[in-house]
Amino acid sequence: MAFTDKLPIDEVLPRVTAALGDGRNLVVVAPPGAGKTTRIPLALLDADWAKGGKIILLEPRRLAARAAAARMAASLRESVGETIGLRMRLESKISAKTRVEVVTEGVFARMILDDPMLESVVAVLFDEFHERSLDADVGLALALDAQAGLRDDLRIVAMSATLDGARVAGLMGGAGIVESEGRAFPVETRYLGRDSNERLEEAVIRAVTRALAEEKGSILVFLPGQGEIQRVANFLGERRLPADVDIAPLFGAMDRKEQDLAVAPAAPGRRKVTLATSIAETSLTIEGVRVVIDSGLSRVAVFEPDLGLTRLETVRAARASVDQRRGRAGRTEAGVCYRLWDEAATVSLPAFAAPEILAADLSGLALDLRSWGLDDPGKLAWLDPPPAPAWKEAVALLRALGALDETGALTATGRAVRSLPLAPRLARMILEAARHGEAERAADLALLLSERGLGGTSSDLSDRLDRFRSDSSRRARDAQRLSASWAKQAKAAVRREAEADLSDGALISMAYPDRIAKARGAGGEFLMANGRAAATPPHDVLAKAPFLAIAEITGRAAQARILAACALMAEEVERIAADRIETRDETIFDAQSASLRRRRFRRLGAIRLAEQNLSVEASEENAAILARGVAGLGVARLPWSKAQEQLRDRIAFLRRAEGDDWPDVSDEGLAQSVEDWLAPFILGRASVAAITADDLGAALSALLPYELTRRLDQEAPAFFATPAGSRHALDYAAANGPLLSVRVQELFGLATHPTLAKGRVPLTLELLSPAHRPIQTTRDLPGFWAGSWSEVKREMKGRYPRHPWPDDPAGAAPTTRAKPRGT
Structure with missing residues (x-):
């Protein structure tokens, strides 16, 4: 195919087509702006092996997918939906004429799971594979498996701007590697640093103000997330910026039209400051940008297998990422990159971002592989195999959800969960809600947790749900139709039972039973059933709730913040978690009163729902608890008589003189063995004050067998x-x-x-x-x-x-x- 404009990748296109003519797999390494995303799929259409077949191009993000499809269609002077098609969760433009189908990575994973033969597909191209999303790794593993067993004619191409090409080529069976030098203008790097006490937003505003004064052209600012973008946009809006400057946020949860405006070039005679997440690192070209301001931060999802919880964490960006960000300033002319850290810190950045598979919830992957016919992920080819702890937790969760039976086989519930394009927890919530006539509401909640930006940004999911249901925008209508289809599918998969009046919190707790949380005071702090603490600002609408069903949190353990939750009432918790609430009697030693306290607790995991005081019974267990309490306070607190103190001194003397035949009766020694020597002689006692000198005398005497008692009187008489x-x-x-x-x-x-x-x-x-x-x-x-x-x-x-x-x-x-x- 002939192209009217020239791009750097054009020089290597003959090598790409030749390599795929001779072999099945290929790795293409080319820097941002080389044109690999839009040129290679079109160039392959004319290959003999591609005649009559379809080429699938995977993009890591919807914005990138939409932009790639639009550029390729424009180069053919067509609209998207003709030769170039687009398939995403909330948008699909495909026709019988479509030869190149641009899809998001998650969509492809479901495509190949539903159709392992990939009928009519001749090639699968993984764009920006260096980002190593879980869906991309899964998609490549399944594509290679299908190629090995079902489709030996399938071509697979991994494309990236920064990639360990040899390693990926080895995974792909010794695939060829084609590299393009690309085209980039020089970029000057200026390190501004950031004081540890300076807020990120303040540092960014300082850098933007300086860049506007020192440089011409538009500015692209990289920030870790939507919250930082909105705060910086607000602060900049309050300042007196030059009259020709426009502020444009850019993040994944935005409306499609807003995203298109953000990536469009500045109007003639104006400059644009685009505030973006890592969404703008690759695959997107924002015309007119010659200045980049890099915060050096990224936001990633981190899964904690021991808690079964995924949280968002802000981390330092990898060197590969900051280099790509820097390169955005030199796409069309020489540029400048301001970095908000010291130059010396660059060498300590990780070389590449950690693959998502190493820090993700693997329950969806485990379910997908079961439907693929595998119970062991080791049977597939991975650059990085799924970690064993996360895999074990994923299988345990699927069993708890009823998706797998005890043998690990897929159940009918598992097949129903698998049929919904959602995380297993959310799919199970919709199915369970469908039994009680609440499928539509549950599906809407699942959609809000899957699609960023719908219903606003409130931490209260009930508030977001109301806003979403009244939203008449195009994106909201598309989402509402998708939600309705999930509800319909769920109702067809289950048997309807008695209707129940389930609150939003009750529905969310079906997906996240381990994240039912109880308030700790009135300051917005909560403790979840899984033992993790999280908080919401004291002024937040959720701060006054007695219980929450939490869907999302961010931050580390000591500062975890609730992002999405619904309120719950105590009676709801009792009803929806009845089978998991445990009643347990517990005796503890109260150091302040130096006595035993026995209580009956009702618990939901780590949450204490209720308690009542009980009388302390005489038992060996309680005697041992009191003895351990004595050890904690120190055995010197006991009412030793002078004769007993002398007896201990006599025994201690012989231990020093003759060795370990004699017991250790020092304070430390007695504290360590308190359950052995003291507990049997304080049965029925409930406090230290109740222990008598006679108790101690009997306990000490029992320490010595008859022979040692005889020797004691002979060798160390009183x-x-x-x-x-x-x-x-x-x-x-x-x-x-x-x-x-x-x-x-x-x-x-x-x-x-x-x-x-x-x-x-x-x-x-x-x-x-x-x-x-x-x-x-x-x-x-x-x-x-x-x-x-x-x-x-x-x-x-x-x-x-x-x-x-x-x-x-x-x-x-x-x-x-x-x-x-x-x-």
Whole structure:
């Protein structure tokens, strides 16, 4: 096919057609603006193998699909719907004359699942494959599988601006690679940075103001999402911008006409500031743009398998993405790119965005592969296989929805869910609602959650539903017809049961039972049944609701924000979740009162619906809970008697002297084993205050078997009997070892030093005067008698003349008395 205008891709078109004549698969790498999207499909129409067949061109976004179809049709001087067709969820222009069909990736996935032979299709072209959406990865895997088993004549082409061509070519069976240099004008990069305290919107406005003053031409600003775009547009609207400047938002949820206006060139004599999401990175050309302002951010959906929840997260854009954004400034002339980060930070950006398959809810994929006849995704060819945790969660969800039976086989419900072009949760909601006469309302809610922008942006889905149903715009009417078709399909698939008055919240909870949430206070904070917290602004209409059924959230755990939900009343929760509400009695230790508290809880997952106090029963379990509470407070809080404290000191001494045969009775040791030694002896006690010294005595005694008890009394006795016949308690907690404090006269006649632990440890003797004041400390009594005793005797004899101070204390008679008066 001859083209009147020249594009860079034209130079390699002969190589593309030749490669597909010789082989079945091909990878084409060409930068933005090279013309691959519109030139290659038209060039392939004249190939011998393509005669009489249809070429499918996949686009990642509807706006890109619509633009590609329009450009190709215009080059043929036709309207879309003739040679060039278009097929999307809310828009379809196909005729018997159509040879090239431009479809969105999700539409193609359903096409091939419904028709694995791809009858009349000769080639499938995956445009912008580097974006690695889940639908694109699934579509390529299924197309390669169909090619291998059913259609060996099918041509498959992967096209991209930034792609690891060799890796994709390897996946496609060693496909050829054709590269186009493209055409680009030089772009100067200016790094503006952004202070950590500066809001993104403020930094963008600063950059736009500077660019308007420094540069000519229109400006394309990349922002992470619709919210940031609308805030920047509002702020710019309040400023005094040059009179020739127009502000044009561009995001996926916009009306078709508004999108067309946003991508159209500025009117003669005027400049345009287009505020866009990543939708403008590829496949779209906005004429007149020579300045790009890049926030360096993207918004992605992240699935958490452990919670079964998908949230939106703002992340740093990949290097491949920011390079493509930069290239938008040099499409028609030399341009400038302002980056809102420091130059040094560029090297730390990830090379490519993570493939969606690694962070997506895989329940739809699991259902699709079951209908394809596969129960193991490993049987298909993937650049990145589905992660095992997310796959396991997906299969579990499908079983919970009744779409798969216990063997993993597709059920009748699963086939009905699969027939609706929706996420399994939403499809199941419509089917269940159809049983109760609410199919239409459920279908409308599903559509609002599938199609951005319809019904406004309120977090209250009921409000959006009312607005949607009264909207008479073309897009809304198309959506209403689609919703009606889903409802009709669902009603035909199920048996009608008794009608029920189901609120919007009740319907949403059918899709997301794990996201029923209860208010925590009156500030807009909620706790979901799956354990995750989320919040809405305090002034939001949903903030006062006692319960919510939440469909969408954004942000990380600590700052999760509710994007879409419906209010629920407590009685509705009791009714719709009756089979999942658990009643459980629970005993806890209350550290503040140091006592047990027993309560009966009614729970829905992590949500506490109601509770009542119960009396604490005597049980081994409750005794163990009290014992653990004691450990938390510290065993020193227990009412130990002096005898029990000495017993612990004696045991601890022998553990130090002889080793681990003896139990660890330190505070830490007892705390660690509290359920073993204490719990059996506090059965029936409900508080620390109720534990008695007798309880502790019995518990300590039980720590030692008979043999150790016998050895304890022999090797670490509680008392020492002096030669004078008196008994004195030993202090086993003394700093320098077991200590005996005794009047020296009571030890007369003792020629050997007393020891403990089978003679291993000498007893420390603190020898006292008759007035019980220390006069000497020794661990060698014979040495003391033979040595310093004479000096002690001289000093003490004058002070205490009525007490004996013999020259040979080792041979003298011990006494506890003073000498009689006059002697």
